[in-house]
Amino acid sequence: MTAKPQTLADKIWDAHRVASTAAGSDLIAIDRVFLHERTGASALKSMAAAGRPVRDSRRVFAVMDHIVDTRIGRGDQTLMQGGQAFITETRAAAHAAGITLFDVTDPDQGITHVISPELGIVLPGCTLVAPDSHTCTQGALGALAWGIGSSEAEHAMATGVLRLPRPKTMRVTFTGELPVGVTAKDMALALIAAHGAGGGAGHVVEFAGPAVEALEIEARMTLCNMATEFSAMAGLIAPDAKTYAYLAGRRYAPAAFDGAYWDNLRSDEGAVFDREIIVDAASLKPMVTWGTSPQHAIPIDAPVPQGPQRVHDYIGLAAGERLQGTKIDVAFLGSCTNARLSDLRRAAALIKGRKIAPGIRKALVVPGSGAVKRAAEAEGLDEIFRAAGFEWRESGCSLCFFAGGEAFPAGSRSISSTNRNFEGRQGPGIRTHIASPEVVVASAIAGVIADPRELAGEKA
Incomplete structure (x- = not known):
């Protein structure tokens, strides 16, 4: 019997489904958890107070990015009143939990959704969560990545799973070629302007089509970043040769992506999405x-x-x-x-x-x-x-x-x-x-x- 064609989102979801509940939700295995100093300390301290250790510290990362000062020569001091406490408390909690921390002066410090791809922490076909709504940025690498709350971060760190209802799927296809001077940011803003800030609610949005395939990986990150402004749970793009070339040699990436799972990370021909949107990329202007x-x-x-x-x-x-x-x-x-x-x-x-x-x-x-x-x-x-x-x-x-x-x-x-x-x-x-x-x-x-x-x- 021929298997039913699946979307990329459904393939990743099913590969990570541990169990289903009587209420209709699924327990989904979480491959990576990323924290930052605005919410990281509260999640880690709450776990410690309850006597719950991080289940697998190798899968959890933290960084100072939200409140940290950006002036040259910075330290723990911040322009935000009381901001230093967020930094020092996150540092102490991360060290106590034994997780990887990219501290203020670490050479690899940066914005969560920038350094995770840079270091190969996010990988095609993985699940990644962070207490930040723009975690969907990382779907540009073919991952299912979404933002969560601090209590969900605690649960993911303690158990390695999260309970979720299965999201709907949407494909947004950008046909044609982008005009000169028009960027991935303009693609995203044009989509949201046409279909509303709530247009993607309840969906995982797969961006596809020749204009998306032509984008380099960093531009794909810009497009997926804005999926949350479309109210989508996540945005993602099927990995291709550009994806694997981008990840090659990065610290946390494997030496080779040659397994059957990675080779299958694309929506099947004939896969049915709950909603389809088509955008003529050639008609777009700077937004x-x-x-x-x-x-x-x-x-x-x-x-x-x-x-x-x-x-x-x-x-x-x-x-x-x-x-x-x-x-x-x-x-x-x-x-x-x-x-x-x-x-x-x-x-x-x-x-x-x-x-x-x-x-x-x-x-x-x-x-x-x-x-x-x-x-x-x-x-x-x-x-x-x-x-x-x-x-x-x-x-x-x-x-x-x-x-x-x-x-x-x-x-x-x-x-x-x-x-x-x-x-x-x-x-x-x-x-x-x-x-x-x-x-x-x-x-x-x-x-x-x-x-x-x-x-x-x-x-x-």
Whole structure:
């Protein structure tokens, strides 16, 4: 009898299903747990207080990334009041539990979802969880990776399994080729704008199609990173030759990926998804958010649409106004969405030989990891950014969210390569426009939200 065709998500789920419950949920084996200092100490301390050890310390990792200061020469001190306690308590709890810790000064420190792929901790076909909603980033390597709460992290560390209802499946197929100047960030924002921030709720989303296959691995991470902004449980992309070439030689990766399990990590022909969406990649343009949700995104040359009045009041833009040409105060290039080496290279290529506009209060570049920072410096990218007027920082989450400690006057307008733009995300009263690294640097140069394709045209 021929086996029923399966989706990639279903294959990984079934390979990790330990048992099913009478209530209809499944016990799923968890291959990796990743913690950070904002939630790690609480989970580990709670386990210790209950007398529950980590079941397999080799599968658990922790890093200082969310609250850690990103200024050069940093230590445990943070800009966030009380932030140092998160760091010192996580360090003590991680050492006591015997898990691997990438500490503040560790050469491999960085943002969770950047260093896990860099080190080969996440692998095709594995399950990985972390108390962070953007864990779905790591699905770009063909893993089933999703965000959980601290209590679920305790359970996963203590038992090696989690109880979950089986999610629905969705395939988002990007047909055609991306136009020049359009990126994976624009693909994600266009999808969310068209189908809503809740469009992926209850689903594992597989990104597929020729435009996705053409993306390099780091761009695939950007696309999967935004799956959580689509309300998906996880986003993933079938591994291919690019995936295995990317992972080759990384510290925690195996010497070879030649087993039957890895060879089968793709959706079967004829597999049925609960929902299918098709997007014409060739029709996309650089996208920028105009409101307080990633679904409030429009092509950079489009007028602001009519939305809830509260959103217009907060962001300070009326329907019919143009985003392009709107004055900005802050430019931020960083985060688990867009702070990898390829992101910095593309941004540096646009900004080389130019200066940020005089009205910019602050322009920051925060590499996604220590490894990214060292590689960028070896290529002289840091010098290009500094010469243009950007600050060059140590790795961490930084201005992606307010707990990173940076602060600006209420009403300041930020162009940011991050993933969230809700009210107060970057500080009380801050107006955040999320976009690609190219839009960020083009806007920093112009002093207003600007189209990077025009800047690239000047370079040609």
